[in-house]
Amino acid sequence: MANNKVLLVDDEEQILLSFQRRLKKQFNLDIATSGKQGLEKLDSEGPYAVVVSDYRMPEMDGVHFLKTVKQNHPDVVRIMLTGFADIHTATKAVNQGQVFRFLTKPCPPRDMAEALEQSIRYHNFIISEREVIDLKRWRKSLEQMVAALARLVESRDAYTAGHQQRVALLSVAIGRAMGLEEQTIDTVRLAATIHDIGKVYVPLEFLTKPGSLSPLELDVIHTHPQVGYEILKPIEFESPISRIVLEHHERLDGSGYPQGLIGSEILVESKIITVADVVEAMCSHRPYRPSRGVNKALGEIEQKKGVCYDPEIVDICLELFRKNNFNFQI
Structure with a gap:
């Protein structure tokens, strides 16, 4: 079953509520007002298809947060959202958090919706491919087990x-x-x-x-x-x-x-x-x-x-x- 669950993380709650209100018909949106709360939601309420994080947040910035997401939940597609777009920030976000998209504030709901749609499609594609690979590995293991059982009989x-x-x-x-x-x-x-x-x-x-x-x-x-x-x-x-x-x-x-x-x-x-x-x-x-x-x-x-x-x-x-x-x- 396709996963369209999205987590928005930003210390500005009004921005989160605005996105949630405007996009709730298209996506299953959860919000978190800090990196810590975001990680807790990922652990307790996942799996999520996409996480969108602001860059500048107290205690844990967006790069640190997305890097942790990548380590703990590698299948989640990561998007960086910030009003301070520069080469240094983008480089850190890509290298450490391996973000899929980079959005700048203020981000119109239409742009956010487009980015989420692309990210969800990418996430579901990756999951489908993994399932195929896992099935192929399982089949290969099964074939090897059957061959081993056959050899066991005939070796006697x-x-x-x-x-x-x-x-x-x-x-x-x-x-x-x-x-x-x-x-x-x-x-x-x-x-x-x-x-x-x-x-x-x-x-x-x-x-x-x-x-x-x-x-x-x-x-x-x-x-x-x-x-x-x-x-x-x-x-x-x-x-x-x-x-x-x-x-x-x-x-x-x-x-x-x-x-x-x-x-x-x-x-x-x-x-x-x-x-x-x-x-x-x-x-x-x-x-x-x-x-x-x-x-x-x-x-x-x-x-x-x-x-x-x-x-x-x-x-x-x-x-x-x-x-x-x-x-x-x-």
């Missing part, structure tokens, strides 16, 4: 190294072919990149066991979607990453785990990753079996289309491999 198990990245690659290709929005595709990519994060709590000997797993061992491995959900739930993702991770082993007919969801209860992003996960897993070598190859993997999802796997997603996946020559090269 050489057989599945790169599995999550390859699942993400296929999932994104499916999402694009479905015509999903870029934000949704990015959600799919992030979730796929860490969909097996819950395996960090699965004993490594279960993951790398060359023979068949016992029912107990299978039960432990089947906990990894729930564990992944619990790991990711506290993280403030913009999209339902933790839920997608929780659902990536669900099946349309309710035969999946951990919740036994059916049909529309499963997110489309989860359905995409489910198909990509099955295909990539069957194409890759595992401790307990060699790669089954692309044809068998595609045959698996084709056979169970509409039963376990979403028909549209399966058809798109088949087309990607059979017509578009998709491969898992990262």
Whole structure:
């Protein structure tokens, strides 16, 4: 929301009241009759978009005041107002207070209004730019965290190294072919990149066991979607990453785990990753079996289309491999 709050600081109260009376319809104006009072208002009643300060005031002059404002409230746009305009004053105001505008007394309300409008636009532009930069930094940090989590999983198990990245690659290709929005595709990519994060709590000997797993061992491995959900739930993702991770082993007919969801209860992003996960897993070598190859993997999802796997997603996946020559090269 745009901020149009302005603080006028001058030891001549009549001047402040005059500006307040004439400009109150255009701006949200507060007044202070000293630098000290101005600083108190900034701390207790802010944030302000603009501060206008007289130069000559007792105890604390305008340069000192605006310099302090710059230190304590750097986002506030600063304007100097004085009847003693000279090069020395202007230089001090610019260098120490980094003022945006320099106005001389007597200042007509029209000139003051113009200066405030420009200053408010500048303030809101700076705030908007910072928000964009902060969002980009947050996204970069999020990406780095996701990559670190992915490496953590795959560093434990050489057989599945790169599995999550390859699942993400296929999932994104499916999402694009479905015509999903870029934000949704990015959600799919992030979730796929860490969909097996819950395996960090699965004993490594279960993951790398060359023979068949016992029912107990299978039960432990089947906990990894729930564990992944619990790991990711506290993280403030913009999209339902933790839920997608929780659902990536669900099946349309309710035969999946951990919740036994059916049909529309499963997110489309989860359905995409489910198909990509099955295909990539069957194409890759595992401790307990060699790669089954692309044809068998595609045959698996084709056979169970509409039963376990979403028909549209399966058809798109088949087309990607059979017509578009998709491969898992990262």
